[in-house]
Amino acid sequence: MPRNAFYAQSGGVTAVINASACGVIEEARKHKKHIGRIYAGRDGIIGALTEDLIDTGAESAAAIAGLRHTPGGAFGSCRYKLKSFEQSEAQYRRLIDVFRAHDIGYFFYNGGNDSMDTANKVSEVSRALGYPVACIGVPKTVDNDLAETDNCPGFGSVAKYVAVSMREAGMDVASMARTSTKIFVLEVMGRHAGWITAACGLAAEEAGQAPHILLMPEVRFDEARFLARVDATVKKWGYCTIAVSEGLQNAEGKFLSETGLKDAFGHAQLGGVAPLIAQLVKDKLGYKYHWAVADYLQRAARHLASKTDVLQAYAVGREAVRYAVAGKTAVMAAIKRTSNKPYRWKIEPVALSKVANHEKMMPKKFITGDGFHITQACRDYLLPLIAGVDVPPYRNGLPAYPRLKLKPVPKKLAESFIIP
Amino acid sequence: MPRNAFYAQSGGVTAVINASACGVIEEARKHKKHIGRIYAGRDGIIGALTEDLIDTGAESAAAIAGLRHTPGGAFGSCRYKLKSFEQSEAQYRRLIDVFRAHDIGYFFYNGGNDSMDTANKVSEVSRALGYPVACIGVPKTVDNDLAETDNCPGFGSVAKYVAVSMREAGMDVASMARTSTKIFVLEVMGRHAGWITAACGLAAEEAGQAPHILLMPEVRFDEARFLARVDATVKKWGYCTIAVSEGLQNAEGKFLSETGLKDAFGHAQLGGVAPLIAQLVKDKLGYKYHWAVADYLQRAARHLASKTDVLQAYAVGREAVRYAVAGKTAVMAAIKRTSNKPYRWKIEPVALSKVANHEKMMPKKFITGDGFHITQACRDYLLPLIAGVDVPPYRNGLPAYPRLKLKPVPKKLAESFIIP
Numbered sequence: 001m002p003r004n005a006f007y008a009q010s011g012g013v014t015a016v017i018n019a020s021a022c023g024v025i026e027e028a029r030k031h032k033k034h035i036g037r038i039y040a041g042r043d044g045i046i047g048a049l050t051e052d053l054i055d056t057g058a059e060s061a062a063a064i065a066g067l068r069h070t071p072g073g074a075f076g077s078c079r080y081k082l083k084s085f086e087q088s089e090a091q092y093r094r095l096i097d098v099f100r101a102h103d104i105g106y107f108f109y110n111g112g113n114d115s116m117d118t119a120n121k122v123s124e125v126s127r128a129l130g131y132p133v134a135c136i137g138v139p140k141t142v143d144n145d146l147a148e149t150d151n152c153p154g155f156g157s158v159a160k161y162v163a164v165s166m167r168e169a170g171m172d173v174a175s176m177a178r179t180s181t182k183i184f185v186l187e188v189m190g191r192h193a194g195w196i197t198a199a200c201g202l203a204a205e206e207a208g209q210a211p212h213i214l215l216m217p218e219v220r221f222d223e224a225r226f227l228a229r230v231d232a233t234v235k236k237w238g239y240c241t242i243a244v245s246e247g248l249q250n251a252e253g254k255f256l257s258e259t260g261l262k263d264a265f266g267h268a269q270l271g272g273v274a275p276l277i278a279q280l281v282k283d284k285l286g287y288k289y290h291w292a293v294a295d296y297l298q299r300a301a302r303h304l305a306s307k308t309d310v311l312q313a314y315a316v317g318r319e320a321v322r323y324a325v326a327g328k329t330a331v332m333a334a335i336k337r338t339s340n341k342p343y344r345w346k347i348e349p350v351a352l353s354k355v356a357n358h359e360k361m362m363p364k365k366f367i368t369g370d371g372f373h374i375t376q377a378c379r380d381y382l383l384p385l386i387a388g389v390d391v392p393p394y395r396n397g398l399p400a401y402p403r404l405k406l407k408p409v410p411k412k413l414a415e416s417f418i419i420p
Numbered sequence: 421m422p423r424n425a426f427y428a429q430s431g432g433v434t435a436v437i438n439a440s441a442c443g444v445i446e447e448a449r450k451h452k453k454h455i456g457r458i459y460a461g462r463d464g465i466i467g468a469l470t471e472d473l474i475d476t477g478a479e480s481a482a483a484i485a486g487l488r489h490t491p492g493g494a495f496g497s498c499r500y501k502l503k504s505f506e507q508s509e510a511q512y513r514r515l516i517d518v519f520r521a522h523d524i525g526y527f528f529y530n531g532g533n534d535s536m537d538t539a540n541k542v543s544e545v546s547r548a549l550g551y552p553v554a555c556i557g558v559p560k561t562v563d564n565d566l567a568e569t570d571n572c573p574g575f576g577s578v579a580k581y582v583a584v585s586m587r588e589a590g591m592d593v594a595s596m597a598r599t600s601t602k603i604f605v606l607e608v609m610g611r612h613a614g615w616i617t618a619a620c621g622l623a624a625e626e627a628g629q630a631p632h633i634l635l636m637p638e639v640r641f642d643e644a645r646f647l648a649r650v651d652a653t654v655k656k657w658g659y660c661t662i663a664v665s666e667g668l669q670n671a672e673g674k675f676l677s678e679t680g681l682k683d684a685f686g687h688a689q690l691g692g693v694a695p696l697i698a699q700l701v702k703d704k705l706g707y708k709y710h711w712a713v714a715d716y717l718q719r720a721a722r723h724l725a726s727k728t729d730v731l732q733a734y735a736v737g738r739e740a741v742r743y744a745v746a747g748k749t750a751v752m753a754a755i756k757r758t759s760n761k762p763y764r765w766k767i768e769p770v771a772l773s774k775v776a777n778h779e780k781m782m783p784k785k786f787i788t789g790d791g792f793h794i795t796q797a798c799r800d801y802l803l804p805l806i807a808g809v810d811v812p813p814y815r816n817g818l819p820a821y822p823r824l825k826l827k828p829v830p831k832k833l834a835e836s837f838i839i840p
Contacts, residue, residue: 169717296592401587
């Protein structure tokens with residue numbers, strides 16, 4: 001007796017989260033004995049809470065296939081964390097009510113740490129409330145910090161983007177450095193973990209190539225050592241390029257981006273970390289600088305997605321459905337690296353309890369002794385993740401990113417739900 | 421009797437200036453009856469002044485061909501403006517001394533407005549000093565503001581980059597907007613002209629698509645009207661994406677980026693225009709924002725170069741050599757659009773005197789009446805310039821950008837020259 005499925009995107013979106021959606025929906029459409037309708041939550045799990053469901057069955061096969069090359073979150077996303085059953089009882093009960101009303105027996109939650117925790121809790125709670133739902137986690141995060149999976153879908157494409165950007169900008173600065181700009185700073189995402197900053201390091205394949213310095217959150221910012229390295233680099237190579245994480249911290253553990261600089265009206269510092277670092281170099285060493293803040297550009301850049309990332313994002317979606325159909329629950333479709341040269345990987349289920357609320361930090365052995373770059377071990381880990389290209393179709397010079405119909409499912413419940 | 425050639429890159433480099441270098445050198449190598457050695461200036465024209473010449477003959481055909489897909493300036497560049505003969509007499513005399521010592525009869529200067537002026541002056545001065553040199557301008561600028569040419573090499577690729585980036589980031593924000601970020605601001609280059617900001621507008625192919633608002637330098641910033649438009653956009657579409665030029669000016673004609681905000685130590689505002697605009701929206705309307713500053717990323721992004729731009733950058737280099745060999749001087753290889761649908765173009769010589777020190781601003785008819793977007797006429801102009809892709813070769817997941825040997829030419833002059 002087929003039951004319906006519910007899929008939701010959660011947290012910050014990536015260049016490939018829709019590839020996971022594609023994997024889920026295309027695979028689910030193949031298991032008609034087990035899965036009936038495939039619903040998605042409008043703007044994520046709050047769509048389930050407010051009973052704003054989307055019927056993906058209204059989308060053509062071509063439209064669903066097009067998700068593979070479309071960035072952003074096709075169904076919308078939200079950051080909405082459900083706490084323990086005791087603390088969020090109303091939400092859990094409402095979720096089960098909605099699931100029950102729409103005969104939903106499968107829940108695919110596509111997100112990061114918090115989402116894996118939610119999927120785990122919903123699995124337990126649904127059983128406790130007498131309406132068991134198969135809950136499967138589909139991993140996603142540019143921060144690459146989910147436990148139990150070798151890497152996270154979304155990260156490989158950001159890594160490719162920032163490494164390419166660093167290389168290209170570095171070549172620009174190198175051209176100008178003799179009489180003009182000598183310093184370039186690129187700010188990338190990563191509040192707690194320096195994975196993305198580390199990926200910038202891939203661009204430095206030979207001595208002297210950009211980036212020369214990486215400022216990762218794992219290494220407390222030491223102004224004197226940093227400036228000495230910048231000066232030595234300019235004297236040796238003529239210029240210095242720096243990749244900095246938005247989460248860089250000072251010696252006291254405070255984010256540099258929140259160090260209390262204020263404008264004339266008392267407003268807190270507007271800028272990111274890059275302008276701060278650049279101005280510091282100018283003030284202390286006198287070098288002319290440029291800086292860039294990649295922000296959403298780095299995680300939305302489907303035009304430059306890593307083929308490996310796209311394949312893996314699709315695969316975790318596909319396998320999640322297979323796990324559910326096989327009767328599993330409370331597992332995440334995790335990526336396991338089976339060999340490095342050549343790079344091989346497979347997807348396997350891991351218990352959500354092992355993933356939920358754990359954060360995978362960068363191993364110390366991935367950072368050089370001086371704290372300013374990545375080791376060969378890190379390169380060996382990162383390189384396969386950025387391999388290959390998967391180019392979207394273009395039209396009129398721009399990537400053609402189709403939009404879905406997003407057909408709403410008629411509500412069945414009388415009560416509405418206000419999101420607390 | 422063949423004479424030697426001198427090629428120099430000037431000003432800010434682009435994703436395709438090396439394609440022009442490729443056009444110059446490959447074509448010059450075909451005219452052995454007229455052109456002997458092909459020298460390049462190390463770091464541009466200052467390389468000529470200090471007699472730091474590079475012998476491009478030491479580079480293989482494959483290495484020169486590789487310039488076509490390599491960003492940055494392969495020979496280095498500088499911003500060095502020669503004034504009138506009276507004001508810069510020492511530099512002009514030195515230049516001619518170096519040209520004479522190395523039997524240079526052809527000067528190819530690859531740059532923007534100032535460079536076209538310099539090439540024009542050197543043509544006159546070389547004749548006045550009894551050592552006539554054929555001086556040909558090869559156009560280049562991301563600002564698209566050279567007169568007498570339909571568009572400028574370097575611009576089409578930046579246009580493609582910012583439009584793609586705007587589209588992708590816009591889709592990201594649209595996914596998050598219901599419960600999270602509603603405002604996204606992308607800062608792009610363009611101190612005086614809004615061509616690059618206008619190009620962002622290409623991404624908005626349908627109503628409601630990013631970008632919703634363009635803030636171009638041609639339109640004085642009106643805070644009240646801007647905020648009203650932002651608010652209306654969020655209320656209608658759920659989010660608002662804004663492209664802003666670094667050269668945005670306030671009602672008094674002052675650059676917003678220099679409006680005197682200071683930090684706690686009295687340092688001038690570190691950030692660019694994007695954080696200013698974003699914070700303004702937050703302060704007045706309360707919406708959560710993200711912002712990005714593309715900086716060098718937009719002009720170095722060879723991975724996303726426009727095929728049209730690459731072809732044109734190569735063509736102007738090639739034609740410049742043909743003009744020189746045909747006996748011309750004081751002309752620039754200009755792009756002429758001969759039809760729009762289909763888009764056709766050709767290269768023709770225009771007098772440098774018509775180009776030098778003129779600046780081509782955006783026509784009023786390219787900006788909508790409300791000042792916040794581009795018209796259909798603008799789209800018709802811009803669209804062909806971003807058409808097509810020209811993908812560099814990749815290795816290990818990153819574009820493989822070869823470097824040249826840059827073999828120095830032995831000096832012949834006894835005197836050195838200190839750059840004033």
